Amino acid sequence: MMFPVLLAVTIIVFSIIHLIPGDPVRLALGEMSSQQAYDHMRSELGLDKPLYIQYFSFLTRLFHLDLGRSIIYREDVTKLLAAKLPNTLMLTGSALILSYALAIPLGILAAVKRNTIIDYISMGIAITGVSVPSFWLGFLLISLFAIQLHWFPIAGYGGIKYLVLPAITLGFGGAALVARMMRSSLLEVINQDYIVTAKAKGLRYWTVITKHALRNALIPIVTLLGLQVGWLIGGAVVIEIVFLRPGVGRLIVNSIYMRDFPVVQGVTLILAITVILGNLLADILYAVIDPKVRY
Amino acid sequence: MKNKLFFNFLKSTNAVIGGIIIVLFILIALFAPLLAPKPPNAQSLKGALTPPCWAHPLGTDEFGRSILSRIIFGARVSLNIALIASAVALGIGVPLGALAGYYGGALDSIVEGLVDITWAFPTILAALGIIFMLGPGLHSVMIAVGVVYWAGYARITRGQFLALREQEYVQAARAVGASNLRIIWRHLLPNSLAPLLVQLSLGMGQVILIEASLSFLGLGAQPPTPSWGSMLSSGRAYLLNASWLTLFPGLAIMLVVLGFNLLGDGLRDALDPRLLHTKK
Numbered sequence: 001m002m003f004p005v006l007l008a009v010t011i012i013v014f015s016i017i018h019l020i021p022g023d024p025v026r027l028a029l030g031e032m033s034s035q036q037a038y039d040h041m042r043s044e045l046g047l048d049k050p051l052y053i054q055y056f057s058f059l060t061r062l063f064h065l066d067l068g069r070s071i072i073y074r075e076d077v078t079k080l081l082a083a084k085l086p087n088t089l090m091l092t093g094s095a096l097i098l099s100y101a102l103a104i105p106l107g108i109l110a111a112v113k114r115n116t117i118i119d120y121i122s123m124g125i126a127i128t129g130v131s132v133p134s135f136w137l138g139f140l141l142i143s144l145f146a147i148q149l150h151w152f153p154i155a156g157y158g159g160i161k162y163l164v165l166p167a168i169t170l171g172f173g174g175a176a177l178v179a180r181m182m183r184s185s186l187l188e189v190i191n192q193d194y195i196v197t198a199k200a201k202g203l204r205y206w207t208v209i210t211k212h213a214l215r216n217a218l219i220p221i222v223t224l225l226g227l228q229v230g231w232l233i234g235g236a237v238v239i240e241i242v243f244l245r246p247g248v249g250r251l252i253v254n255s256i257y258m259r260d261f262p263v264v265q266g267v268t269l270i271l272a273i274t275v276i277l278g279n280l281l282a283d284i285l286y287a288v289i290d291p292k293v294r295y
Numbered sequence: 296m297k298n299k300l301f302f303n304f305l306k307s308t309n310a311v312i313g314g315i316i317i318v319l320f321i322l323i324a325l326f327a328p329l330l331a332p333k334p335p336n337a338q339s340l341k342g343a344l345t346p347p348c349w350a351h352p353l354g355t356d357e358f359g360r361s362i363l364s365r366i367i368f369g370a371r372v373s374l375n376i377a378l379i380a381s382a383v384a385l386g387i388g389v390p391l392g393a394l395a396g397y398y399g400g401a402l403d404s405i406v407e408g409l410v411d412i413t414w415a416f417p418t419i420l421a422a423l424g425i426i427f428m429l430g431p432g433l434h435s436v437m438i439a440v441g442v443v444y445w446a447g448y449a450r451i452t453r454g455q456f457l458a459l460r461e462q463e464y465v466q467a468a469r470a471v472g473a474s475n476l477r478i479i480w481r482h483l484l485p486n487s488l489a490p491l492l493v494q495l496s497l498g499m500g501q502v503i504l505i506e507a508s509l510s511f512l513g514l515g516a517q518p519p520t521p522s523w524g525s526m527l528s529s530g531r532a533y534l535l536n537a538s539w540l541t542l543f544p545g546l547a548i549m550l551v552v553l554g555f556n557l558l559g560d561g562l563r564d565a566l567d568p569r570l571l572h573t574k575k
Contacts, residue, residue, distance in 0.1 A: 004408060005411050008412045008415075016424060016427065019428050020427070021429075127560070130556060131553035131556050132549050133508065133524075133549065133552075134508075135527065136541065136548065139534060139545065142534060143538055147534070147535060230414070230417045231417065231418075233420070234418050234420055237417075237423070238511065241512060242531075252420070253423070253512050253514075256423060264427055268424055271417060272415045272420070
């Protein structure tokens with residue numbers, strides 16, 4: 001299913017320019033632009049050719065990693081992305097690791113101590129986590145840890161110190177989702193016959209949980225990984241604005257304001273491909289962790 | 296049966312708390328002109344950036360506008376968008392999911408493919424793409440969010456229809472000559488409402504979060520419309536010396552989304568007796 005989806009994604013991204021109401025070139029250049037500048041940009045973007053040739057040329061250029069040229073920055077979109085994408089992936093990756101590192105122990109603890117105060121507190125944190133606007137959480141963290149305590153910089157880009165608050169902000173919502181899933185998945189497994197047998201054999205409780213229950217309980221968590229990648233990449237767009245990080249999030253928002261459609265197309269396409277690859281990775285991990293699944 | 300569902304619902308603390316929060320916000324939105332101490336856009340530059348006090352319980356913003364009044368009127372914006380965007384999503388997703396689940400075959404493959412394609416784009420990115428085409432503003436947000444969220448409703452409806460279409464009561468309806476439309480409308484759809492209702496509650500919370508994010512980016516509500524997201528966006532510049540500008544609108548968003556999430560969770564428990572009677 002991956003290749004048809006990829007192909008469809010390219011068609012949608014290609015169509016963006018044609019679905020804008022009005023003439024995209026006039027919108028980008030402004031009404032006062034000269035006819036010469038208009039004709040030049042129209043020809044540069046290939047808009048003077050038939051639609052199918054435009055799409056074919058779009059695909060051909062894509063295979064050569066050519067995503068066109070930015071109208072505003074006057075630079076190749078590929079170059080712009082090469083400069084910004086690693087920052088976004090670094091933020092997304094850190095948030096992903098952080099969210100799983102926080103959520104799995106929290107979910108296990110909540111399941112093992114179910115219907116106790118620990119369970120209620122853990123799940124209270126989790127449901128609050130999925131309800132908090134991430135950018136607002138960013139403001140709270142900035143107020144506390146940057147403005148009041150001076151532990152971290154308020155915003156900007158640099159070493160690991162600049163990454164901590166954005167990664168926590170982005171990872172918190174994801175952690176909440178994973179913790180809830182981990183708890184319900186482990187609770188389901190704990191009641192299975194083979195777990196009762198393992199307990200009856202006299203194994204220690206934590207051995208039963210870690211060696212027998214956890215492996216099966218982790219399967220839905222791995223499935224969630226694919227969804228998390230998309231969710232975190234989307235979230236990064238907003239978090240980069242909050243923390244003034246130079247990533248693709250800021251790039252796409254600025255480009256929307258400036259009507260710089262080659263950049264909007266390029267960023268949308270690359271992020272969608274990243275999400276598809278994230279899902280593929282989750283599918284592969286799923287097969288590794290669950291021997292019953294074979295592709 | 297309906298009484299039992301209502302009783303199950305009341306037994307779920309989460310659902311009751313969530314329901315109360317949502318009803319409160321609906322009342323606030325409905326009676327905003329009566330509840331707000333001042334009109335939401337009434338400026339008083341002399342009173343700009345006043346911290347919370349008796350005269351201004353939640354303080355004032357950079358134009359001296361009452362934060363409390365703007366939050367109260369902001370409830371109208373958020374709930375309106377949640378309602379309309381969810382209606383758009385339901386209006387696209389349920390019919391497509393129903394047709395895919397009922398007829399199967401090529402139609403099912405096409406709808407499933409469309410769902411996969413929609414989910415290839417991160418939600419906010421897809422919404423940004425649509426807003427890029429339509430231009431910034433609340434109407435664009437409603438359409439964008441609705442279009443982005445249709446896939447979840449389609450997947451759920453399809454799953455329900457697939458599970459129900461071979462049930463005996465559907466076969467009986469077919470045997471007595473009921474048309475496909477009648478089977479879908481009178482038999483399958485009513486029996487698919489429970490999971491859709493849960494998804495609707497959880498989805499409305501998500502819609503409010505996305506609207507807030509888009510308004511925060513300056514692509515949703517435009518000034519001077521009192522929207523919680525745009526209040527956070529303009530308050531960001533005053534984070535160092537007037538943190539109340541961002542604190543209270545954020546709390547309002549969190550509370551209403553928490554309400555929808557608790558209600559959704561509670562509804563799921565109430566509608567699934569297996570979950571209600573097992574020790575969670």
